Amino acid sequence: MERVVITGGTGLIGSRLKELLEIKGYEVCFLSRSSKKKEDVTFYSWDIDKKEIDSNAIENTDYIVHLAGANIGEKRWTESRKKEIVNSRVSSGQLLLNQFKENKFKLKAFISASAIGYYGAITSEKVYTEEDLPGNDFLGKTCEKWEESISDFEKLGIRTVKIRTGLVLSKKGSALDKLIIPFKWGIGSPSGSGKQFMPWIHIDDLCGIYIKAIEDSKMEGVYNAVAKECCTNNTFCKTLSEVLQKPFFFPNIPSILLKIILGEMSDLILKGSKVSSTKISQSGYKFIYPKLKETLENVLNVHPK
Numbered sequence: 542m543e544r545v546v547i548t549g550g551t552g553l554i555g556s557r558l559k560e561l562l563e564i565k566g567y568e569v570c571f572l573s574r575s576s577k578k579k580e581d582v583t584f585y586s587w588d589i590d591k592k593e594i595d596s597n598a599i600e601n602t603d604y605i606v607h608l609a610g611a612n613i614g615e616k617r618w619t620e621s622r623k624k625e626i627v628n629s630r631v632s633s634g635q636l637l638l639n640q641f642k643e644n645k646f647k648l649k650a651f652i653s654a655s656a657i658g659y660y661g662a663i664t665s666e667k668v669y670t671e672e673d674l675p676g677n678d679f680l681g682k683t684c685e686k687w688e689e690s691i692s693d694f695e696k697l698g699i700r701t702v703k704i705r706t707g708l709v710l711s712k713k714g715s716a717l718d719k720l721i722i723p724f725k726w727g728i729g730s731p732s733g734s735g736k737q738f739m740p741w742i743h744i745d746d747l748c749g750i751y752i753k754a755i756e757d758s759k760m761e762g763v764y765n766a767v768a769k770e771c772c773t774n775n776t777f778c779k780t781l782s783e784v785l786q787k788p789f790f791f792p793n794i795p796s797i798l799l800k801i802i803l804g805e806m807s808d809l810i811l812k813g814s815k816v817s818s819t820k821i822s823q824s825g826y827k828f829i830y831p832k833l834k835e836t837l838e839n840v841l842n843v844h845p846k
């Protein structure tokens with residue numbers, strides 16, 4: 542039985558990935574800051590600041606899926622939160638890397654999360670591909686440092702895959718939980734100009750891509766994980782209203798209001814680039830949920846007649 546260790550596995554993506562990997566017969570363990578044990582999963586602990594890690598998590602492990610990182614949408618981006626967002630990713634990646642530099646542990650592949658924020662949040666008609674350079678804003682620089690922190694895995698001869706992920710849509714626990722509230726009340730509307738792109742992906746497709754990255758030894762380097770149907774904020778909000786069968790006529794939420802409430806974090810809502818899914822499709826991955834309407838119906842348990 543092959544063993545997969547997921548860092549940050551207690552979060553949204555890791556929890557679902559664990560379920561799907563176990564169905565396929567993998568042994569799944571979590572590497573976590575928490576010492577709380579769950580009965581159905583083996584927990585190993587690490588303390589990233591103290592550079593401590595339980596080496597049992599690494600020894601005899603076939604694959605590491607590195608998802609750990611402070612949530613970017615949870616708290617206002619103060620200077621200290623920004624440091625936490627960066628350090629939780631960069632220091633954790635380096636800590637893992639050092640284990641492999643210092644020991645002769647064998648690993649079949651190291652697969653890490655990254656985000657489409659890599660390209661910078663720029664509203665334009667340009668379609669960003671994996672070849673494009675990082676953006677100049679906070680998320681662009683964060684993703685660049687995040688990916689750099691683990692690039693030496695390749696130098697150690699370990700197959701490395703980086704998954705630049707769009708907005709993950711799932712039944713519960715995703716950003717949709719907050720976004721949907723005004724729409725349920727029938728007062729939902731686009732944000733800012735509504736023209737910014739919102740590349741998204743169904744959680745089962747994202748986990749499918751992680752599983753493919755584990756199983757397909759030809760997969761190496763960077764892949765965007767977004768559905769082909771890349772829509773604007775306006776289209777996303779309109780489709781959400783249709784699926785919920787709620788009105789959609791309220792004026793757009795002014796950018797200035799969101800900037801006052803959220804500060805720099807409003808970039809997550811007010812800006813967004815168009816991102817290509819061509820490379821992952823050409824690798825042979827077949828999306829289960831390529832279309833937004835069907836995806837929203839699935840995650841919101843809406844069954845159209």
Ligand SMILES: NC(=O)c1ccc[n+]([C@@H]2O[C@H](COP(=O)([O-])OP(=O)(O)OC[C@H]3O[C@@H](n4cnc5c(N)ncnc54)[C@H](OP(=O)(O)O)[C@@H]3O)[C@@H](O)[C@H]2O)c1
Pocket residue numbers: 548549550551552553554555572573574575589608609610611612613625629630633654655656657706707708709710715716
């Ligand atoms: N969800 C999305 O829409 C989305 C989009 C693009 C990229 N991503 C990236 O994909 C990865 C997984 O996403 P997710 O949605 O599953 O995230 P999540 O639900 O926020 O979970 C992330 C996990 O990381 C660990 N963590 C939290 N704060 C940390 C810190 N300060 N230092 C070290 N570890 C910390 C936690 O695990 P423990 O408490 O067990 O340590 C947590 O359960 C993240 O890196 C995220 O940036 C997600």
